[in-house]
Amino acid sequence: MELISENRVFGGWHKRYKHASQVNNCDMTFAVYLPEQIEHGKKVPVLYWLSGLTCNDENFMQKAGVFKYATDHGIAIVAPDTSPRGEGVADDPDGAYDFGLGAGFYVNATEAPFARHYNMYDYITKELPSLIEEHFPTSSKKSISGHSMGGHGALTIGLRNSLAYESISAFAPIVNPIDCPWGQKALSGYLGTNKSAWLEYDATELMKATAYARKLPIKIDQGNADQFLEAQLKPAHFLEAAKKNGYDVEFESHEGYDHSYFFISSFIEQHIAFHAMCLNEK
């Protein structure tokens, strides 16, 4: 791993690294926040944050204002990039923002030319946690959160791996990608036109289908002035499936908030406290 930069913040450290990813067949960049508790020899649990379309590892770390709360609760934060990048990595043919670079959708692609590099599901669930546990003083306890496309990633990854995580949260997630333009474009491009392959990457379908080994606590926050609410996000689809499945989801709609990091930074404190309750349980 190559250290790109490091900054002291709120008593801890924000660091960016580059490493050769085996699953994505390219270099990947991620950011980690290590709270000051590690300096007292403590192994800390980890919250994985998955960002949305157009983001890389920097958006959340620079805009969410998370460091104080991570230090208050003794939690490390890991923010990966949202797609593979670099020479030879395929992109949207028209350079659009909602597919290809910056838009990996946290799936393992099966379609050419994306299958070689776009394996973000395996990257987030296997390669990155192994790397983090090997190189940093972290415990094996982890939770997952994200925004928009990253909220979709957090919900699908958490629901499919309920024994590996302690809790799931999301800000303005895409909850039913098989039924919205962003999701349909991404899933057809990465997985092909056989829609049965899309279902394991759709939080609403997963919520309908699964009898869970473990019902992880789920928290979702949504702004009611979000410009993508009606066409892309559709939280009611997920909430209805959860209700039918007897799965309690903590959902809150917030008057006047949009889709931006202004919204995320307003409620990140509550999300960190929510995850801390599960991660710091004895």
Ligand SMILES: N[C@@H](CCC(=O)N[C@@H](CSC=O)C(=O)NCC(=O)O)C(=O)O
């Ligand atoms: N450029 C697009 C919208 C892009 C956008 O809003 N991206 C969001 C995530 S959207 C869902 O995944 C984001 O987090 N942007 C980065 C940031 O720092 O704000 C458009 O013009 O509509």
